[in-house]
Amino acid sequence: MRPFDYQRAADTDDALIALADRPDAVYLAGGTNLVDHLKLGIIAPNLVVDISRLDLEQVSELDDHGLRIGAMVRNSDLAAHPLVRANYPMLSRALLSGASGQLRNAATTGGNLLQRTRCVYFQDASTPCNKREPGTGCSALEGFTRNHAILGASSSCIATHPSDMAVAMAALDAEVIVLTENGERRIPVVDLHRLPGEEPNRDTVLNHGDLIVAVELPAPGRGRSTYRKIRDRASYAFALVSVAARLDLDEAGRIREAAIALGGVAHKPWRATRAEEVLQGAEPNRESFTRAAEAELESAQPLPGNAFKVPMARGAIISVLTELAGRSGSSEGADDDG
Amino acid sequence: MDYSRHLGVDGTEHTLTVDARTTLLDALRDRLGVMSPKKGCDHGQCGACTVLIDGRRQNSCLALALSHDGAQVTTSNGLAENDELSDLHRSFLDHDAFQCGYCTPGQVCSAAGMLAEADRGAPSAVTEDLEAPVDLSSAEVRERMSGNLCRCGAYVNIVSAVREVAAQRTGKRAGQRSAARDDSARDPMTARAGDEESR
Ligand SMILES: Cc1cc2nc3c(=O)[nH]c(=O)nc-3n(C[C@H](O)[C@H](O)[C@H](O)COP(=O)(O)OP(=O)(O)OC[C@H]3O[C@@H](n4cnc5c(N)ncnc54)[C@H](O)[C@@H]3O)c2cc1C
Ligand code: FES
Ligand code: FES
Numbered sequence: 260m261r262p263f264d265y266q267r268a269a270d271t272d273d274a275l276i277a278l279a280d281r282p283d284a285v286y287l288a289g290g291t292n293l294v295d296h297l298k299l300g301i302i303a304p305n306l307v308v309d310i311s312r313l314d315l316e317q318v319s320e321l322d323d324h325g326l327r328i329g330a331m332v333r334n335s336d337l338a339a340h341p342l343v344r345a346n347y348p349m350l351s352r353a354l355l356s357g358a359s360g361q362l363r364n365a366a367t368t369g370g371n372l373l374q375r376t377r378c379v380y381f382q383d384a385s386t387p388c389n390k391r392e393p394g395t396g397c398s399a400l401e402g403f404t405r406n407h408a409i410l411g412a413s414s415s416c417i418a419t420h421p422s423d424m425a426v427a428m429a430a431l432d433a434e435v436i437v438l439t440e441n442g443e444r445r446i447p448v449v450d451l452h453r454l455p456g457e458e459p460n461r462d463t464v465l466n467h468g469d470l471i472v473a474v475e476l477p478a479p480g481r482g483r484s485t486y487r488k489i490r491d492r493a494s495y496a497f498a499l500v501s502v503a504a505r506l507d508l509d510e511a512g513r514i515r516e517a518a519i520a521l522g523g524v525a526h527k528p529w530r531a532t533r534a535e536e537v538l539q540g541a542e543p544n545r546e547s548f549t550r551a552a553e554a555e556l557e558s559a560q561p562l563p564g565n566a567f568k569v570p571m572a573r574g575a576i577i578s579v580l581t582e583l584a585g586r587s588g589s590s591e592g593a594d595d596d597g
Numbered sequence: 598m599d600y601s602r603h604l605g606v607d608g609t610e611h612t613l614t615v616d617a618r619t620t621l622l623d624a625l626r627d628r629l630g631v632m633s634p635k636k637g638c639d640h641g642q643c644g645a646c647t648v649l650i651d652g653r654r655q656n657s658c659l660a661l662a663l664s665h666d667g668a669q670v671t672t673s674n675g676l677a678e679n680d681e682l683s684d685l686h687r688s689f690l691d692h693d694a695f696q697c698g699y700c701t702p703g704q705v706c707s708a709a710g711m712l713a714e715a716d717r718g719a720p721s722a723v724t725e726d727l728e729a730p731v732d733l734s735s736a737e738v739r740e741r742m743s744g745n746l747c748r749c750g751a752y753v754n755i756v757s758a759v760r761e762v763a764a765q766r767t768g769k770r771a772g773q774r775s776a777a778r779d780d781s782a783r784d785p786m787t788a789r790a791g792d793e794e795s796r
Pocket of ligand 2: 636637639640642646647656657658659
């Protein structure tokens with residue numbers, strides 16, 4: 260690890276000032292991703308600005324019955340928060356499916372959103388990687404692709420975004436509140452992360468020094484919701500494919516609205532808008548669920564090493580929707596999953 | 598650059614000067630000689646370095662020491678009181694919950710943190726009803742302890758060891774509650790039978 264200076268930010272302004280004009284400085288929150296990257300030598304800042312004790316640790320209800328989540332709220336505390344458990348079970352489930360009990364105690368809301376890919380080549384400083392070192396090439400294209408993207412990838416990068424929490428937030432229409440040099444900016448979670456294109460080194464639309472201060476969730480949507488994660492072992496592993504979904508049926512039993520996001524398949528949490536369009540107004544049955552899944556996955560461009568993700572995602576979407584539709588029939592009202 | 602900071606470890610206060618790169622794990626082991634937390638992977642993937650930071654379990658290998666200035670750190674050593682093994686330590690012995698023992702201090706700290714989380718009603722990925730009180734079934738214990746790997750494969754016995762302590766503590770609390778409700782006439786034998794039953 261290269262030597263660096265350390266400074267604790269007194270408040271959010273102090274943090275912004277510390278990174279202004281310092282391209283060689285980084286924020287440190289829970290450290291579960293950043294410290295790993297320091298050790299792996301894939302980042303080598305000269306200054307680490309500790310934001311972990313900023314007063315951004317509250318979860319509070321908004322006037323419109325939405326929820327504001329401070330950027331320093333720990334993943335474990337957010338998953339266990341009574342309002343999240345009761346009104347946003349999909350978010351609790353997504354958080355609880357990620358990492359381990361001890362990691363979730365350190366990991367923060369802001370850090371989770373901005374964690375970087377787990378692509379093995381990105382994490383290995385000795386291999387070419389366009390995300391780590393633009394212009395060096397993508398080692399994954401001809402390498403190990405089990406964890407890589409099937410949607411929205413480019414010839415420069417096929418990495419996936421690893422967060423579970425962000426997938427639920429994408430399905431929940433959450434917004435990220437960011438402090439920038441020019442004041443506050445609100446960004447929908449679905450627009451926070453980028454597709455790789457020609458600039459895979461840029462994970463998000465944020466600029467250097469931008470500070471996430473909160474995430475806001477709109478009032479809970481109607482219907483039932485859940486999060487399902489498929490992985491190589493039952494716990495403590497990243498998603499191969501994950502699905503966050505909410506399904507709302509009208510009085511006639513038809514689909515009023517569906518919100519679906521996929522994890523493990525793209526460079527960003529993938530909002531499945533094509534599937535949602537197919538489902539709107541449709542009967543909630545296997546036929547429409549299959550059509551929806553296939554519409555979404557039509558543009559998939561898998562590689563031999565991750566082609567299994569296409570049928571896996573298809574199956575996961577159909578199965579989650581079937582489960583939600585089955586349970587919606589029996590009782591109306593509060594969001595619940597099981 | 599070096600920085601001077603405070604750290605409480607297992608009840609002893611320390612002032613130490615560390616390079617900014619020092620992790621909490623390296624500060625404990627290399628600087629303070631506290632060898633109880635172990636270095637397995639050094640990347641958050643095995644749990645051998647688990648300690649309690651202000652009562653919450655965390656991986657000390659991914660924590661910068663400077664970030665935890667002023668914290669109270671408890672290692673497996675510190676869970677023992679006056680050289681008396683804690684109920685968790687004792688249970689790991691009784692259940693043969695280790696072979697080489699390398700992962701054990703991390704397992705014990707993780708279990709201590711996990712039991713406190715369950716006590717506060719925190720759900721896990723396998724909890725069916727997110728809002729119901731936690732029942733530490735073996736599936737729940739396995740999920741909640743999944744951040745601690747054991748190369749010797751002592752998992753089955755670790756789960757029994759942790760479940761026994763969970764049951765004992767619940768039994769004890771139930772006993773204390775009924776004692777508080779009816780502190781006039783209480784048969785000590787019944788209380789003990791209750792504890793035995795939960796084993
Ligand atoms: C073994 C292991 C398994 C894991 N498994 C999973 C999993 O299954 N699912 C999953 O979703 N995650 C998983 N994770 C990742 C974990 O969730 C992230 O490491 C964690 O959420 C990052 O949060 P942090 O607060 O520790 O971030 P840090 O490591 O402190 O920071 C991460 C990045 O975000 C930046 N940053 C942090 N906060 C802010 C802010 N407020 N504003 C601007 N920039 C900021 C930092 O500069 C850094 O670049 C795993 C991690 C490990 C080590
Ligand atoms: S040494 Fe910290 S998790 Fe393995
Ligand atoms: S007892 Fe040997 S690693 Fe767990």
